[in-house]
Amino acid sequence: MSDRALLEGSEAMARAAVAAGCRFFTGYPMTPFTELLEHMAALLPQVDGVCMNAESELEAVGMAWGAATTGHLAATGSTGQGLSLMQESLSEITNARLPLVVFNMARGQGDYFQATRGGGHGDYRHIVLAPMDVPEAVELTRLAFDLAGQWRTPVMVLGDYFLAHTYQAVSVPSIDGAAPKVPDWALNGSTGGSGAAKIISPLGSGTEGEEGFDLGAHFADCAAHIQALEAGVEPLVDVGFCDDAELVVAAYGSVGKFVRYACLQLRDSGHRVGYIRPITLWPFPSQAVQDAAAGSAKVAVYEQNMGQMIDDVRLATLGAVPVEFIGGPSWDHSGFGIGPDINVPDISERILEAMP
Amino acid sequence: MSDRALLEGSEAMARAAVAAGCRFFTGYPMTPFTELLEHMAALLPQVDGVCMNAESELEAVGMAWGAATTGHLAATGSTGQGLSLMQESLSEITNARLPLVVFNMARGQGDYFQATRGGGHGDYRHIVLAPMDVPEAVELTRLAFDLAGQWRTPVMVLGDYFLAHTYQAVSVPSIDGAAPKVPDWALNGSTGGSGAAKIISPLGSGTEGEEGFDLGAHFADCAAHIQALEAGVEPLVDVGFCDDAELVVAAYGSVGKFVRYACLQLRDSGHRVGYIRPITLWPFPSQAVQDAAAGSAKVAVYEQNMGQMIDDVRLATLGAVPVEFIGGPSWDHSGFGIGPDINVPDISERILEAMP
Amino acid sequence: MSPSTPRNTVTVRGTVVIDVEACKGCDLCIDACPPRVLEMTTREANAKGYRYPRLLAGCTGCQACAQICPDFVFQVYKYDTPLELPLDDEGGQ
Amino acid sequence: MSPSTPRNTVTVRGTVVIDVEACKGCDLCIDACPPRVLEMTTREANAKGYRYPRLLAGCTGCQACAQICPDFVFQVYKYDTPLELPLDDEGGQ
């Protein structure tokens, strides 16, 4: 058991981030993001990395932007309000083609649209990964940094209070490895005076010609890149019992783990229920959803909001089977989206009611 | 011609706003929003209203929030980046049940998702109106203030560079009328000391009891209100030639006016083309889209982005007819989304190519 | 009061009502009381498990305790006529 | 140079190259020039329609015009040996 320990989700993710090569982190306290920040602050100095107590989320995302231009893997994050404040920059960082990991430790699941459609101005999208529990968060954190570096794009890890605050015995990711090599496009000042000094800009990286800088061409590039991402990033999904299911239930994140468990129990008691849990929320695993729905009579969507992912499920199935919403905003009086309705018996009941 | 004059869209909208009773405005310069701000600054003092040069968009939306709590009709706005900065507050103002008109003078049509799904955190939606030209903007500005006051919710008027900068001869809205009565829920300090002083809060307006304040109940109220809005606000739409159309083209805003004109010309030359132009983008006129599509063989969507409203069109039609995207981001090197591809011949060509 | 003039009564100009259930045992009132006539319980705790203050003879009705108490535990009264109460051996001040 | 010692040559220590097409006619160089040997055209304009500066005798090569010109119109040279040029009637300085 040498490398196993009881780690809080936040700590496990922080360790996974550093293990993946993250060398810069910054953020502003906000429950349930705070602990991730605190763990990064404790870990990064151990690998000569930098963690900044940013004075606000606006400053945090700006610092992360700056760090990302140097080619070192950088990350930031927040919760709800804080993420909203970062939207202006997230949109532009996407257009500047910078790798950045954003930990969105959300309160409930009301921020699905913001995460998957880009809450900022403009036409950007970025990858979104939604782990269901601590071990999966460790895996997806590593993947997030890999994808960010590979595609030069922001990648969001969408967690929540459960993920941040659940302790689980896991293999502890080792932070002793080296960080990935700094890529060629990164800035370090050295091309100054060469006649072709680099520029990193959300408005494109050309040099202004006589005709004025061609923003239109740059936006076309950005659009092409997003299409390449959509085509090239493998959609991840967790599917169970869909082959012979009468009803397929779709859910994501921590809440997806509750739904999975409910389906497991319902199967045990003989109900023909299957589940599909999108792991990449963007690109959305539309094909998998379509396939899972194909043999069933109905799809039910459980999400802890007024119905957001259900749009993606409907867009994937386009009327092939009826799609019913069985979720709803949490009754939670703390605002953290942790109950009391978020539990297996309540969810099972709604699933049974939706059975065709 | 006494009340007719050549007015810039920005000025016409400003006059319409003041005519509708707007008494507080604030904003921060940004093309193409700037002129609206300047016109409001010139007009409001004439009716004892207040226009503030906010030091930033964050401060603008905060000031508008404060003014709205006093029950006077308030408005603000911006463009792209500035709107992104306002998202945190827009989300919370919706939950605080405050009327507010937001003029989003966008650059191109990349901000459809932000406008219609709420770019901020959480599960809110607000009304979005998209005029196609100056006379319609005058009408919809009035409607925006009416709806905001009636429903106690933010209403966005989604314009663009064309709308802001086109001059058109219009009947000049008179700003001499009285502003609507201050509603009962508004604050003015007077309930202090009564034992039941009012509070306006995005977290709900109850008094904290022994059990702690019930956020869950408040969020349920907010959700119910959004559902009431969705059911109660009449969706507006402009439909033409759809009865016998082989192809229906959907488009909104200024670009919708180009598409309409293209369809008009194509009809003249004998093509069975119809158009549908959603005017309320939220609530989306799904029924009307479904009806318009019903008789046709195909729907084409022209929008100046990578495909956003097309989701709403697909959600409305759910596979009943094929839906094809014929838009795309503007090639415009100014970044304002005004061409050179945004013109009738180019659009007509794409429509003809999409003909079934 | 100088040590050369020992007295065994004390003038009491005021008194307080203490809402012990509201107390969170922070001790701030103890130091705030100028005549030092407030003292925390050592064993007794309220329902939330907190110790709370009790009053010895000698209150002046100065309101310091009420003003500093973060939990609004005190109501302060000033006697129309000061009382003289026996001073207990170990002294209230 | 005092009025009592009239001269009709002027010492020229430097000179400039003027990229008249780059000029936007703002006049800043005129005031900046310490010996006041720059003067705007009155009729001639460049392709963009702007008037531009011309040089009279007396440049000292001080670089003031180059440093203040927002449009990078000037290149400044310093002669290895100063020249003496005839001073025209109305004076370059």
Place this chain on the structure above:
Amino acid sequence: MLTGVGGQGVQLAAQVIAQGATADGKEVLVFGSYGGMMRGGHTDSTVVISDRPIEAPPVLSTTWSAILMHHQFWAPLRERIRDGGLVLVNTSVFEDELDRDRYQVVEVAATDVATDLGNPLLAAMVMAGVYGRRSGLVSLDGLVEGMRRSVPPYRSQLIEANEGALAAGWELAA
């Protein structure tokens, strides 16, 4: 349609013509775009004048008349002018080629005229004057009234000079 380089007064000229036509009782739509810079960038403007309500969007695919103040950004406009269209060109500055057979070209050395009037920046007003008379769309009174409505208050010292330039253009077109 009008095209030029920022700072040449193209937008003001379009305004003057449009305000003039409005003053003369017409339906009018004007759309001016410029490249985001205050000066020196691309600038053009579309004016639609009609007796009926305007269905057309603010950018037109074809036009029957144009004013060319500068050659730099005129290429996209070239294809849009209908055959036989009225084309006013500022010969003091314009350096590109022009298909004189296709259009009805009117040459005006507007910048030179303006310079003679004391300020090369009045060139666009000269052109507006020429245009009003040649197109028959706006009267000189309309133009002057339009100019008064268009000049912002902080520029009011220029009204007289502008009026002179309009009149000079009107004369030239005789």
Place this chain on the structure above:
Amino acid sequence: MLTGVGGQGVQLAAQVIAQGATADGKEVLVFGSYGGMMRGGHTDSTVVISDRPIEAPPVLSTTWSAILMHHQFWAPLRERIRDGGLVLVNTSVFEDELDRDRYQVVEVAATDVATDLGNPLLAAMVMAGVYGRRSGLVSLDGLVEGMRRSVPPYRSQLIEANEGALAAGWELAA
């Protein structure tokens, strides 16, 4: 499951038990929630201890054992304890009714014991000690090791007192 009022040490006690079980080699999951306030609000915690990988989500519908530190927020928990479940209750504070026939109730005057040890805030540690022994899930060594791992560095002065309280609880449960 553990329930109490913020500041009572419920979260720490859950940690101590869970870290203890991890030290003893088990699979463990802990989820603690509290009402957003630093102190005085609702606080509870769920600990899952198993020999196999854990499929269950972090909130359980039923439990076979519970520790009740305070009555204020215990109502929602009541239904979740299975019949015959082990229920430890802090009788120094707990004032609500308890269905003694349904559960196997262990009464511990934890706050009193803790007060005797010098600090009423040690009550949760006392309970953890009792729980370890009665449930058979964690050893005393495991608890002490778990407590050392759980106490944050800025609270290290409390380690000794905590250890005493764990031992006192262990003794009580004998």
Place this chain on the structure above:
Amino acid sequence: MSDDRIFISTDEPPAESAALVDDFTPSLITQANHHLCPGCGEPIAIRAAVEAIEELELAERTIAVFGIGCYTAFAHNLDVEVVQALHGRAPSVATGVKRMLPEGFVMTIQGDGDMVNEGLQEVLHAAARGENITCLLLNNGVFGETGGQMTTTTTLGQRTKTSIEGRDPHQHGHPILLSDLAATMDGAAYVARCAVNNAGNVARTKRYITRAYESQMAGAGFSLVEILTMCPTGWFVDTLEGPDYLQDTLAPVHNIGELRTP
């Protein structure tokens, strides 16, 4: 000290004829129970702020705009009208209120995390604008609500959750002295700093707050009172040590006194 000493009964009002001179709470606090920590200084400051409203008879024209921090709990507990704003944004919201209700009395209540971190720009712009509102800063040198992390007002050497070894200027920068900064602005009419760590300072706090309110009612422009408050939880000290910790850690840097008067 033994427990058999004579204690005076404090369960009920005295039997003897006496005047109530200080009630549990001022009448404008509707709900005394709150969940703030033992020994927290914020309720003390809020009591002073509310008593001053009462004494100046401003209750029926007050609108209090709350930021987000532990003190936010009081937004629902007061008997004056309240607007709940977002973290950092109260001064702008207050500006909107005041501009539409120039006869109203408009104040903000914010913490140091709220005002000096997230919302530094808002308060300084409001001060520069000479906005005729009163801002109260409850400065405990940490983010209380989120568990005691360093803020921009944390003093050099102060230990917090994110400056375990003490705030180090090279790593964490220097503290911002908000009132000193605001006092340099021409739009500011009244700026003062005080504390609630002992009864004398509480009285002084109330005096300063009263002057700030008066300056707003006289139309003098922006006013600000910064109040140093104890946060034993965020400081990781015993409640009893809070007042001295404040005196030794915050007060020597954030100097108490009136910094600008009309």
Place this chain on the structure above:
Amino acid sequence: MSDDRIFISTDEPPAESAALVDDFTPSLITQANHHLCPGCGEPIAIRAAVEAIEELELAERTIAVFGIGCYTAFAHNLDVEVVQALHGRAPSVATGVKRMLPEGFVMTIQGDGDMVNEGLQEVLHAAARGENITCLLLNNGVFGETGGQMTTTTTLGQRTKTSIEGRDPHQHGHPILLSDLAATMDGAAYVARCAVNNAGNVARTKRYITRAYESQMAGAGFSLVEILTMCPTGWFVDTLEGPDYLQDTLAPVHNIGELRTP
């Protein structure tokens, strides 16, 4: 003055033996043509900033972070590495860069709208943090790019598009003197203000900028040089009047000089 006077030919380098002492642009400006207005002061300031980089031999370690304003046109015209940031946000971006490249030379170029309106908080927090970067403020007292509206640095009485009658303290508030504010912060090592309205001031600007760069390279902490620049377009004055307008309107309030030295 008549046009038949004798002018010296200035089309080509002189035939006589002579040394080139100032080229059209410093070598680090790659593209001289820009679309900024006639008489704009910003290119003058940027030239000075770039010449100082060249003279201190910092070109191969420089990263310049640009804000959004008219000067942004130069982001694509320099031969040093550039990060284009958003309006107001350059100091944080520069912080991220500097922390990861401590040996680099990191600067920002921002306007008054960018730094003192939208981004006031960013620059003050960077100053308080003692962030070892250099910020250049091009202060023309208006938003140039959007057409000459009032900013927070506009002086009292100054006429702008949004203060047509002149800035009135009651309606529009008081100007913020950014350098004075930054100079009060303990994290600031070097703070100075100058102007480019005449050749002497341009030289002084370059001197101050050089000192700021040197202070960063010595690791002294935050440095800031504020440069008053002409904006004849936004001021609605003739280009020729720009320098005097600056002297009479901005300079008496935003005083020129060194405000803090290491």
